[in-house]
Amino acid sequence: MLALELVAQGLVQGSIYALIALGLTLVYGLLRILHVAHAALFTLGAYVGVMVYNATGNLPLAFALAMVVAGLAGVATFRLAYQPILSQPPFVALIASIGLYIAAEETFRVVFGASGLSFATPPLQGQVALFGGIQFKTAELMVMLGTALIIAALGWLQTRTRVGVACQATVSDPQMAESFGISLRKVRDINFFVGSALAGFAGVWVALLNNLVEPTMGSVPSYKALAIIVLGGLGSVRGTLAAALVLGVVEAFGTIYLGKLLDRNAIAFAFLILVLMLRPQGLFATR
Amino acid sequence: MDYEISLLTTMSISVLFALSLNLITGFCGQISLGHATFLGIGAYVTALLGKAGLPFLATLPLSMLLAGAIGAVVGLASLRVRADFLAVTTMGVGFLFVGIIRQQDWLGGELGISGIGGSGLSKTGFMLLALLSTAAVAALCLYIRASWMGRVFNGVAEDEDTMRVLGIDVPRYKLAAFAIGTALAGLAGALYAHHLQFIGPDSFGFVESVTVLSMVVVGGIGSVPGVVIAAALLSALPAWFQFIGDYKLLVYGGLLFLMMRFSPGGMAGLMSRFFNPVQTSAKGER
Numbered sequence: 001m002l003a004l005e006l007v008a009q010g011l012v013q014g015s016i017y018a019l020i021a022l023g024l025t026l027v028y029g030l031l032r033i034l035h036v037a038h039a040a041l042f043t044l045g046a047y048v049g050v051m052v053y054n055a056t057g058n059l060p061l062a063f064a065l066a067m068v069v070a071g072l073a074g075v076a077t078f079r080l081a082y083q084p085i086l087s088q089p090p091f092v093a094l095i096a097s098i099g100l101y102i103a104a105e106e107t108f109r110v111v112f113g114a115s116g117l118s119f120a121t122p123p124l125q126g127q128v129a130l131f132g133g134i135q136f137k138t139a140e141l142m143v144m145l146g147t148a149l150i151i152a153a154l155g156w157l158q159t160r161t162r163v164g165v166a167c168q169a170t171v172s173d174p175q176m177a178e179s180f181g182i183s184l185r186k187v188r189d190i191n192f193f194v195g196s197a198l199a200g201f202a203g204v205w206v207a208l209l210n211n212l213v214e215p216t217m218g219s220v221p222s223y224k225a226l227a228i229i230v231l232g233g234l235g236s237v238r239g240t241l242a243a244a245l246v247l248g249v250v251e252a253f254g255t256i257y258l259g260k261l262l263d264r265n266a267i268a269f270a271f272l273i274l275v276l277m278l279r280p281q282g283l284f285a286t287r
Numbered sequence: 288m289d290y291e292i293s294l295l296t297t298m299s300i301s302v303l304f305a306l307s308l309n310l311i312t313g314f315c316g317q318i319s320l321g322h323a324t325f326l327g328i329g330a331y332v333t334a335l336l337g338k339a340g341l342p343f344l345a346t347l348p349l350s351m352l353l354a355g356a357i358g359a360v361v362g363l364a365s366l367r368v369r370a371d372f373l374a375v376t377t378m379g380v381g382f383l384f385v386g387i388i389r390q391q392d393w394l395g396g397e398l399g400i401s402g403i404g405g406s407g408l409s410k411t412g413f414m415l416l417a418l419l420s421t422a423a424v425a426a427l428c429l430y431i432r433a434s435w436m437g438r439v440f441n442g443v444a445e446d447e448d449t450m451r452v453l454g455i456d457v458p459r460y461k462l463a464a465f466a467i468g469t470a471l472a473g474l475a476g477a478l479y480a481h482h483l484q485f486i487g488p489d490s491f492g493f494v495e496s497v498t499v500l501s502m503v504v505v506g507g508i509g510s511v512p513g514v515v516i517a518a519a520l521l522s523a524l525p526a527w528f529q530f531i532g533d534y535k536l537l538v539y540g541g542l543l544f545l546m547m548r549f550s551p552g553g554m555a556g557l558m559s560r561f562f563n564p565v566q567t568s569a570k571g572e573r
Contacts (some may be wrong), residue, residue, distance in 0.1 A: 034371055081548060088551040090370065091318065096547035098497055100541025110537065223378060223493060230375040252341040266386020269379030273364070276376050280368045 005134050006252040010041055012140045014248025015147040016209075019202035020221045021228040021240050023195030029171045029235035029270070030191050032090065033082055036097040038199055039218030041077070042102035045070040045200025046213040049110065050117050059123055066204045067197040074196020075189050083188075101222055109215035116214030124208060139208045149203065152192075158237070167191060171235065201228060224265075227272050233282025242284050247271065291368060292414050293482075295528055299417040300478050301522035304422050305502040305514050312500070313509035314428075314437060315464035316444025317365045318374045321381030322499050325469040327491030328354040328384075329476025334486055335405045343406040350477040351470040362462045369447075377435035381496050388488040389514060399487025406481045417478050419562020424471055428511050431467075440464055444509070484494075505546050507555025517554050 024038045049066035053059060053087055079098060085092055113201075124139040158164035169177040170187045178184050207213045228247055233241030254267035262270060275283055309323045329350040336346040364376050388394050406413055431437045439460045442450045451457050480486050498521070506517030524542075528535045550557050 001547060024573070025363045032371070034374065053480075081544070085551055087547060089508070091312075091508060092551040093505050094374070095501050096544050098501065099540045099543025099545075101545065103537055103544060104535035104540075106540060110534065189424075218342065226375055226421055227379065230372055234371060257327050261387075261390055262383070263386040263389050269382040269386075273379045273383070274508075276368055276379075277364065282372075 002256075004131065006256060007249055008131075008134050010249030010252035011144060011245060011250065012136075013208075013266055014145045014245035016206060016226055017221075017224065017248055018147055018241050018244035019150065019198050019205070021225045021232070021244050022154070022237065023198035023202075024214070025226045025229050025232070025235060025240040026191045026195035026198075028229055029237075030167075030188060031082065031086065033093045034090070036094070036096065036222050036226070037077060037081075037100040038074075038196070038225060039106060039222035040101050041070045041074050041196045041235060042199040042203040042206075042221055043105070043213070043215070043218040044073055044159055046204030046207040046217060047112060047203075048119065048200070049204030050116025050119060050207050050213050053123070054117075054120050055114040063201065063204055066200040068200075069072070069180075070203070071197035074192040075200070077196075078188060078192040085164060101218070105215050105218065111115070114215060116212055116217075118212045119207070122208065122211045127212075137209070139205070143205045143209065146201075146205065150198065154237070163190060179223050220265075224268065227268065230273055231275060231283055236282075239282060239284030243282070246283070289410065292410050294523060296410075296414045296417045296454045296478075296482050298522050299414070299421045300475050300482060300542040301499075301502070302515050302518040303421040303424050304475040305479070305499055305518035306421070306428055306511070307468045307475060307507065308499050309503045309506070309511070310428060310431070310471065311464050311468035311484060311501070312503055313514065314432065314440040314444065315364075315461060316440075316447075316558060317461060317464060317499075318370065319377040319496075320374050320375035320493075320500060321361075321379070321384070321496050322469075322472060323353040323491040323493075324381050325472035325478060325493035326476040326495065326499075327388070327486075328357055329379045329473030330480035330486045330491070331388070331400070331476075331509045332473070333436075334400045334475035335394075337481075338400070343408075347474065347477050354476065355466045355470030358402070358465040358472070359423050359462050361469070362465025365465065366458045378493065378496070381491075381493055385488045385492050395487065397488065399485060399490070401441025401485045403480050403484045403486065404572060413482065420478065425473075425511060425515060432442055432511065436460065436463065436500070441509075494522040501543055505543065505553050507553030508518035510553070513553055513555030513558070 002216065018271060020038070020042055024035060025037050027038065045066040048069045049062045052065045053062040056062070077100070081096060082093060085096060095243055124137070124142060126138045128136050128138060128141060166177065166182045167187050167190065169180070170182060174184060179256060203213075206217065227239050228243050229235075231247065232241070232243035250271050251264055251268050254262070254271070255264050258267055304326055308319060311319055311322075313319050332350040332353050333343070333346040336349060337343060361377065361380050365373055368376055389397055408416060439450065439455055442455065443457055443460060447457055502518040502521050503514055504565070505521065507513035522538060525535055528538060531538060546553070552559070
């Protein structure tokens with residue numbers, strides 16, 4: 001019974017991880033940048049979501065606007081911050097990204113205050129019992145459902161539409177793709193838009209689950225999402241999804257059984273190091 | 288005057304710490320996002336042994352020894368994974384270290400260890416010790432850079448596979464870089480513990496690892512003078528920025544970003560552009 005509950009908890013957490021890390025994978029696959037500032041877009045989405053919901057009471061609208069704003073901010077980040085330093089060694093983009101993340105976190109704090117915002121009347125807070133008595137919040141069920149839907153949609157877009165195929169071609173061989181008339185610029189913009197919109201989407205879910213958005217809510221995702229995409233074998237969408245869910249479950253069990261020895265982060269990273277030493281290419285690398 | 292002495296000591300320890308990472312990341316090209324771990328190991332060794340009654344100067348080599356030994360073990364990871372994978376692995380080591388410290392009561396747990404002291408030196412004396420150690424480490428770095436080992440490090444950073452083809456024992460040199468760099472970080476940690484007289488898990492977390500990496504990158508990866516200047520400036524920045532109070536971190540993050548965005552070569556790049564404008568602009572056009 002406890003085991004089942006822990007699995008459920010892990011999958012909820014894993015779904016959130018998956019949403020954040022998937023966006024990061026899209027960006028990483030294309031540009032090979034460890035994009036720490038991705039977590040700032042996650043926070044941005046959460047703020048937009050809460051403010052729109054508090055103003056209108058319309059949850060779908062809150063999600064839509066959060067995704068659009070985060071997506072546009074992502075494209076702006078790419079054009080203004082990364083594009084000019086793409087030819088530099090990877091350290092440079094990493095440090096630029098960290099600087100950007102710190103500045104963004106502080107901007108949220110200065111503009112919206114350190115104590116954060118919450119929903120005036122939080123939606124989706126009802127309790128549902130499933131599988132013989134495991135309690136779920138409605139929001140928790142919805143986040144798993146939402147993640148599954150988004151990922152199915154993303155998979156369909158990537159394999160069945162011209163734009164998706166163009167993106168895949170660009171990831172595997174940018175030069176060849178360009179010579180076939182694919183606009184690299186457009187593909188990069190689209191990837192940043194979609195990836196950042198996913199981060200915004202995740203942000204609103206976390207806001208719903210905790211009924212709180214605060215400036216520092218992105219600091220854990222900023223590094224854990226990196227760990228997840230590495231665990232999944234950098235740049236692989238399916239691997240990232242699996243790694244996120246596995247990590248969520250490992251953390252849920254770890255905090256119960258190893259909590260005396262290590263804290264939550266340490267458990268996640270002990271698992272990561274173990275996996276990387278055994279399989280340096282990541283858990284589910286295809287290449 | 289006390290304030291200046293204390294600030295100078297802090298700056299000097301930061302420079303020493305940044306130089307130790309520069310040896311691994313700058314010279315040998317092995318990125319590390321968990322370098323604060325070794326600062327921590329050095330600090331905890333000296334604090335615990337000091338409490339057990341060992342004299343300060345005797346704990347210094349032991350701090351370096353343990354930090355270097357664990358550093359060599361972490362270096363083994365660099366033989367298995369490269370580049371971004373290594374960055375995330377070392378980041379993991381950092382979180383593991385902090386996670387372990389947090390849960391162990393004999394290491395002070397969440398509360399840390401306070402009342403570390405008894406270096407037996409006056410404040411000025413301690414500052415001189417820190418400055419001397421830092422100067423010695425800077426000299427060592429310059430020496431290594433010019434030596435055969437330094438050239439191999441450079442080769443590994445540029446193109447590891449070619450070095451292998453040339454018959455160089457790459458793993459040995461990588462481990463050497465990790466062992467020396469982390470041992471020096473241990474020395475910085477020991478000085479740090481005795482300077483602040485308090486250490487806790489939060490003093491050695493991800494933020495510190497990122498800060499020291501940003502010192503190295505802002506200075507200009509691999510450049511000894513660049514890293515010295517960057518580490519000295521960045522460590523003093525928060526103190527100088529007291530007057531902007533609430534916006535301190537905002538300015539720090541913004542500067543970090545702007546520096547990388549407009550001068551990716553760091554301060555070393557800026558300096559060479561300033562002294563040698565024609566050559567660098569020609570390079571940029573290529």
